[in-house]
Amino acid sequence: MNAATTLPPRGLQMRSLVKPDGDLELALHSVEVPAPKPTEVVVRIEAAPINPSDIGLLFGAADVDGTLVTSGSGAQAKASARVPERLMRAMAGRVGQALPCGNEGAGTVVAAGDSATAQALLGRTVALLGGAMYAQYRTIAEDQCLLLPPGTKAAEGASCFVNPLTALGMVETMRREHHKALVHTAAASNLGQMLNRICIADGVPLVNIVRKPDQAALLRDAGAKYVCDSSSPSFLSDLTQALTATGATIAFDATGGGKLAGQILGCMEAALLSQAKEYSRYGTSTHKQVYLYGGLDPGPTEFNRNFGMAWGIGGWLLMPFLQRIGPHAAQALKQRVANELKTTFASHYSREISLAEALQRDVILGYCKRATGEKYLINPSRGL
């Protein structure tokens, strides 16, 4: 093993623990930095985004708005919140385990095992997927590193996987399930802007659903042709028109709760009916699908079944999707991300914070809001 810098024996790692009494606690744990095996490297993490999926692990079902308490500073910083009793059943599997957080990140390889591949990474900037990224150091298999093109900063490569592969996965799912156009909600998000760029590049008609006029303007400025604002009184007819124009019969919904998924199915059916040649009591025979891939609205999902019988609503998650398509197809998607990292897949962050800052009250309330355009980046190599 060679080390580009002196490798410290221990480092800080953020962990989330749900206690049996319903208290959820976030803290920085001092953990051993394992020396790399022959085919492993040690990465000093310099950038790790806080994605909605990370917040799910960080705070679980805890009531952040109502019960957040923070204490300490630096390496002693702590945050805690209460999990409502009725939601503890969903937390049962993680009670008593302090779980490391952070799905993806990027940084510099500071130590490497003896394999040629590992050695070649020494001193280079790499992107990583694999959990436990909110940490000063991460020992990881060489083949889980995506070598970033020369001149790429860690912050530019930190969001290489979750958003880019999710956006590409939506387009890929659309193709594999034989739809010809797609609908996306919360479309002004980082992910939504990325999807808009992919669809423009690939010539895939995309119906963007946003919640505010300025979000609509942002997407139109980025070249989006179909943008429907759900706060507009003409939303349902605007959406039906866009669905008629594009023929979109699959949607990816980040909100999860509320009536939006059902409204999309209803408008898809109305668009299909407006072109139907004969009446069927069971609605059109064209399958209409909405995948819920997020839960920005944590409330119940509700729909009126006014869209015939050929429909489905279901969960959609990146990892099972990648497993379904197999390593070869997944690698092709990853390579595209690396190739277009500074264009199609560029991410923007509203704030860069240290590990300790990520446990401060105002910061937590900020990133838990999940406001469109607000994305936080943790830099674990920054001073606490």
Added chain:
Amino acid sequence: MNAATTLPPRGLQMRSLVKPDGDLELALHSVEVPAPKPTEVVVRIEAAPINPSDIGLLFGAADVDGTLVTSGSGAQAKASARVPERLMRAMAGRVGQALPCGNEGAGTVVAAGDSATAQALLGRTVALLGGAMYAQYRTIAEDQCLLLPPGTKAAEGASCFVNPLTALGMVETMRREHHKALVHTAAASNLGQMLNRICIADGVPLVNIVRKPDQAALLRDAGAKYVCDSSSPSFLSDLTQALTATGATIAFDATGGGKLAGQILGCMEAALLSQAKEYSRYGTSTHKQVYLYGGLDPGPTEFNRNFGMAWGIGGWLLMPFLQRIGPHAAQALKQRVANELKTTFASHYSREISLAEALQRDVILGYCKRATGEKYLINPSRGL
């Protein structure tokens, strides 16, 4: 063409018409009885059940309870009801068309075309699927007739298709989608009792969900092992236990509206979690599926997403299912129905009515209630 009896030139046929102003009208139309082509027969319909799917065509989105008006008697009997304005969009495709009703039925072949197959059916009792069965006569292709075994009455063969093939289709769908046990709601229905008999015969674990204690008793008396009463305070834990015992991860729900579909998914996830070895923030990776095949509860469908990300809810309909599996597999299911018509697939009717009686106020309110165990049979050959 030969006729076993004198074929009248015209016959009565029940039709449902939605007018542009939102009035839905049911009436008996005098229509021509087409002479059979070489490969056709004319059947005198003697029994046609009123299935929930028929009520969907008969009354569409009309408010029967609140606005039903009946008039006339005999061939002049009429019934009408108002379609609420907000539901007229869903009716758009059928406005102005007087649609013949009745999905399935049985009767005697009274005239036949010249083909050997058609001639062989003359005078025999056959079961039919294909619409327009609430009629005195039905001219139909010979290959749409299922010849009933000798000694089978029309009433015994009238429900050969919709319920039997739906029940068999559920078990077949379970197998094709790689589940090992199944859940059924409104399980004391005619269809549910049939499904219970199939599952016992085939050794498929079945979790029956009913709404009343006497329905639970009925199913237990019929040999059902797992019966959960949704009116019991221990329903959710009873259901979770039954799901744990059976490993059922697919359900067919006849209610459609309300919270039941989501509760089933939540209990499936709880059953899986109770046996999970490690925690995943996204829930278990086992796909859980609920198909809504009916709408006994016409209200909105509502669920809390407390069952991870590996789930789906969707519509399920017999005809597209049969098309998906292809004619060979579909024929195998039909043959099983014919073989077990007086045992597994026996139907029971609470009341036999004439075409004109089917348009009387008290009768309509009776069959529109869709009460468990209450099934009506129209006999169009009875005097009006």
